[in-house]
Amino acid sequence: DSGVTQTPKHLITATGQRVTLRCSPRSGDLSVYWYQQSLDQGLQFLIQYYNGEERAKGNILERFSAQQFPDLHSELNLSSLELGDSALYFCASSGEGFQPQHFGDGTRLSIL
Amino acid sequence: EDKVVQSPLSLVVHEGDTVTLNCSYEVTNFRSLLWYKQEKKAPTFLFMLTSSGIEKKSGRLSSILDKKELSSILNITATQTGDSAIYLCAVGGGAQKLVFGQGTRLTINP
Numbered sequence: 001d002s003g004v005t006q007t008p009k010h011l012i013t014a015t016g017q018r019v020t021l022r023c024s025p026r027s028g029d030l031s032v033y034w035y036q037q038s039l040d041q042g043l044q045f046l047i048q049y050y051n052g053e054e055r056a057k058g059n060i061l062e063r064f065s066a067q068q069f070p071d072l073h074s075e076l077n078l079s080s081l082e083l084g085d086s087a088l089y090f091c092a093s094s095g096e097g098f099q100p101q102h103f104g105d106g107t108r109l110s111i112l
Numbered sequence: 113e114d115k116v117v118q119s120p121l122s123l124v125v126h127e128g129d130t131v132t133l134n135c136s137y138e139v140t141n142f143r144s145l146l147w148y149k150q151e152k153k154a155p156t157f158l159f160m161l162t163s164s165g166i167e168k169k170s171g172r173l174s175s176i177l178d179k180k181e182l183s184s185i186l187n188i189t190a191t192q193t194g195d196s197a198i199y200l201c202a203v204g205g206g207a208q209k210l211v212f213g214q215g216t217r218l219t220i221n222p
Contacts, residue, residue, distance in 0.1 A: 002154055031208065043155070043200065043212040056209050090154065094208070098143055098162075101210060103154040 003027065004104035006091050012110045018079040021107045025072055025093030031055070032074040033094070033101055034066055038087040049074055078109070086111045114139045118201050118213035126221050129191050133216045135201030136183040145177055145184050146210065148200040155200055158186075188218075196220045 003026035011019055025032050034046040045058035049068035060066075063081075068074040078085060088108050092101035115138045125131055137145065144162045148155035159168040161177035161184060168175050172189045188195055198217050202210040 002156070004154075033209065035210075035212075042214050043202075043210075045209045045211070048209060058209060098204065098208060100146055100157045100160045101208075102157055103148075105153040 002102040002104060004091060004093050004102055006089075006104035006107050008107060009105065010108045010110070012112060013081060014112050015081055015083060017081050018077065019081065019109065021076040021078070021089050021091075021109075023074045023076070023091030023093075023104060025074070025091075026095075026102055029093035029095050029102075030072065031094045031101075032068055032072070033092040034060075034074070034076050035090040035092065035103075036087050037090060037106070043090070046076070081111050083111050085109065114203070114205055114211045116201055116203050116211050116213035118199075118216050120216060121214060122217045122219075124219045124221065125191060127191060127193060129220075130187065130189045131191060131218065133186040133188075133199050133201075133218070134183065135185070135213055136181075137201075137203045137211075137213075138182065139203045139205040139211060141205045142179075142182075142203065143208075144204040146202045146204065147175055147184075147186050148202065150198045150200055150215070151196075191220045193220045193222055 005024040030051045046060040048056040066076045088106045090106045092103045094101045147158040159175045166177040198215040201213040
């Protein structure tokens with residue numbers, strides 16, 4: 001158990017819809033990262049938050065947004081969903097300095 | 113553009129064999145290289161290698177970073193069926209984001 005909690009574990013929805021994925025980092029970790037894992041793209045970095053502020057951005061679509069709240073949990077919002085958004089979405093967290101990132105079990109998103 | 117390449121992409125061996133997995137990278141502002149093991153769910157952290165720590169070992173697993181060749185290897189000795197997984201190499205550059213390779217799918221047959 002990495003200590004990173006993601007909910008829900010599975011999400012099935014239709015094209016055009018909007019969903020919110022939630023992540024609680026390990027106790028004490030200020031940094032939260034979101035990654036997308038699809039069969040053809042591997043693990044791709046989406047966005048990082050540090051103590052409530054956006055720190056770095058990857059190839060995140062404009063339809064996707066994220067935020068980190070004062071209690072340090074984070075949410076990833078995906079809107080106007082397309083079939084190609086079906087993937088595993090992972091959240092990771094890390095401590096101060098350059099520490100290894102620890103991953104949650106992911107949310108499997110299926111778009112029908 | 114930052115890039116991490118792993119080889120082989122797939123490997124099938126017998127229990128008890130020794131395997132070597134490779135990772136090469138091109139990253140600006142290199143800070144660290146990490147190895148993860150992914151079974152059914154989350155990637156599980158194995159090692160982090162940096163300029164100040166180029167060799168790590170834990171039980172039957174060991175890893176070396178070659179900063180001159182921009183590469184790393186992950187060795188697993190006396191493999192067991194429980195070692196079957198996808199092994200991911202990731203490199204940390206600026207802003208701490210990780211760039212992942214495609215992974216090596218390792219299958220250990222009894």
